[in-house]
Amino acid sequence: MKIAILGGTGHIGKGFALRWSQKHDIIIGSRNAERASSAAKEYRRMLEGLGKKGSFEGLDNKTAAQMADVVLLAIKYRHVSSVIETITPVLHDQIVVSVVVPMEKDSCYIVPDAKHMEVDVRDSAYNAEYFCYTQPAGGSAAEEIAQLLPQDIRLVSGFHNVPAKHLEDLSLELDYDIAVCGNDMASKEVICKLIDDIPNLRPLDAGPLEASSMIESLTPLLINLAIRNKMGNLGVKFV
């Protein structure tokens, strides 16, 4: 298959590009075609260094989307509407996949152990940073993307919960579950097969697109858990 990874110069895009390039043709998409092209070169060199080959091309988002069977949106939430606007004229029969997680860093006060101390709680409190899911007005990033896309374009939501750093390190065997949402079973199956192409990733059906906020919000939770419990990069297994 031809897989366009829009935002393919970023961390999570890079990981999928490297892994899928073993079985598929990868088109790196970026707003800047030159950056896409140099990323494609870099990924090719990385694989050569490991004695492997991979098919990469780097193009602007629109051309990348036009040539692909599957278009992965590995972009930031704030770029969603402009990227969709860019690619809409060339969408026909592709399956679009949203990996978008709307989140931000916030902070609040945590009390170390002040309850029974004769001090002002705020004196001993510290400012704790954490990531939170910023639920879009449309319910989830995926549902908003569905609203922006032409009505006959099939959308799947998934891949939010894989740690990018592990994905891009080909020496690591991954062992994670990938929850996938969508309202069209046939395209969901195509995407599940792409997940099966990466050894030890297990695709799981998490229901309709309307359930997407629950897989999107898992990402900031994983980041918080990783930071607070010094656990490195975290993925998830449903057991």
Added chain:
Amino acid sequence: MKIAILGGTGHIGKGFALRWSQKHDIIIGSRNAERASSAAKEYRRMLEGLGKKGSFEGLDNKTAAQMADVVLLAIKYRHVSSVIETITPVLHDQIVVSVVVPMEKDSCYIVPDAKHMEVDVRDSAYNAEYFCYTQPAGGSAAEEIAQLLPQDIRLVSGFHNVPAKHLEDLSLELDYDIAVCGNDMASKEVICKLIDDIPNLRPLDAGPLEASSMIESLTPLLINLAIRNKMGNLGVKFV
């Protein structure tokens, strides 16, 4: 410790009552003291049948909360405000724990494989039921409970993601992660020790109370995954 489990006659309450009764004194709380008392008797008999002992008492919610060191709210979201109102007069130094998950069953259309068929999509679509997290106006059940409680009462949010049926089956060894949120490190540590009392449950700090929606919304996701992928009762491991 004396642990009051309000909603202790329900599935999730039962599991914690049975497991913790091996190390702690359990007070089952219910709006109906008689139901609490007969649940306490039932749990005692269940343990005797397994050749084990456990300390159980069954009381109305208010009396149960008054006697306890830790008050577990294993209740439905719609009962939160009335239960908090009931127990507030007797709260002094207890740690309150919210296990509350606001969720509901919803439905939407799923298309099996209609895109390329010469049929009306709705004809071949089917109505798919799924559970969704119904985020409260206050951000999460835990944050709303914090607003309802007297200001000096310490609140921890946790235990949302354990499958009740596995918890109450003492023949099963559990192997799950338990994410815990709260703004008071000392009380969070007390609750993490209670998690450690149940073999193979791993407590993890998921950040402040403000991050609670991300652990609450994991519960309907687990239910959807379990149903759609025929996986039985699901918990979670962060790996």
